[in-house]
Amino acid sequence: MEGSTPRGRTRIQKEKREVILEAALEVFSTNGFRGSTIDQIAEAAGMSKPNLLYYFRRKEDIHETLMHRLLDTWLAPLKELDDIGDPMTELRSYIRRKLEMARDFPRESRLFANEILQGAPRIMAMLEGELKTLVDEKVEVIRGWMRAGKVAKADPWHLIFAIWATTQHYADFDVQVRAVLGPDRGGDGRFEDAARFLEQLFLEGLKPKAN
């Protein structure tokens, strides 16, 4: 009985689907969608290919499920950007949260980056819909702060892009960051260094203080 793909009915199904998604995240995020094979995912999940296909009937279904889950996590920090509290503190918190996500969920970041890089064929609708709506909303919040003189006037859209770019860089380009920093500076401390730098950059910029 029960339709095609087993819906997370039994306990075992929920568990196995979880194992598969975890394995698929690892594989997809390092090889991209087309560069990953079902066999790779099955092996990483510790099961046979047909067994994996019993839980997800197509390779794309795994990717789609993964992507949908990711998006909620991914947009959460921006959703939290609220009009209550001090504007500059809010912005600083947002930057810190995004940087923590790059540190704690680098695979998710790379999965997302892979998708966007290749033209976002599978999530274009979401970018133009849900994401754009959310950004438009937060742009208005930031604009309010700027009008009130709480934040320097600047393009709010590109401000958001800059925050995304600088924070996600530490997940997506991690290999390059570590290679350039070298063994001594490239250790665990790099995220704290980055946090300090980004805070200064976004708050005060680089122009030397008027002595």
Place this chain on the structure above:
Amino acid sequence: MEGSTPRGRTRIQKEKREVILEAALEVFSTNGFRGSTIDQIAEAAGMSKPNLLYYFRRKEDIHETLMHRLLDTWLAPLKELDDIGDPMTELRSYIRRKLEMARDFPRESRLFANEILQGAPRIMAMLEGELKTLVDEKVEVIRGWMRAGKVAKADPWHLIFAIWATTQHYADFDVQVRAVLGPDRGGDGRFEDAARFLEQLFLEGLKPKAN
């Protein structure tokens, strides 16, 4: 006669190799290495697969040639960062040049991003060698500016990362940028808006002017 791969001897060989590289840049930058097929490249180059393989014997050879060419172009702006001239002007010029590259060579940027995202298996040596050396050198230049009080004190490595991230974002995440900006704001003017914003960000930050 002549070794395996035809070296750019005849005029026709140089031309065809150029056509292939142009087509491969298009294909590789949108699909990644593993996601691209020789057939795709051959079709984009307007020739048959065996004919393409007559000029480049392996798929990897095309990618390698492309990558080597790219790197020179890619590092050029950083190499130009010189100790002569006003420091803040130099930094502003560097940001502008990098943004222009994102605008004029988005495929090259995405090709590079694809490689890094997947762990840089083919250019790791270059990252740890040539790139690191160049960055270390420029870090010293920037440090000198900071010691001289010409630039606010900050971590020079992360400053460079921030410039890379914010500028390349407009090439690598172009789809997302355009989707979020929408049809009206997402037109050709987005690079000028970005340039204005980035200049303000890196020079003055976002803290409101002390009124």
Place this chain on the structure above:
DNA sequence: CAATTTTTTGACCGATTGGACAAACGTTAG
């Protein structure tokens, strides 16, 4: 022209791919 070399292609090959399927295995309920 004819001889030689370079360029192009159709046909083909073994390996890998995503996926189908039925049979086997395990588990639980009566």
Place this chain on the structure above:
DNA sequence: CTAACGTTTGTCCAATCGGTCAAAAAATTG
């Protein structure tokens, strides 16, 4: 025990992959 259901796997398949090869077609040379 047995029947029923959920789970797992070995085997197979058609499509696609990177790459080979010999022979045809152009171009070049004398």
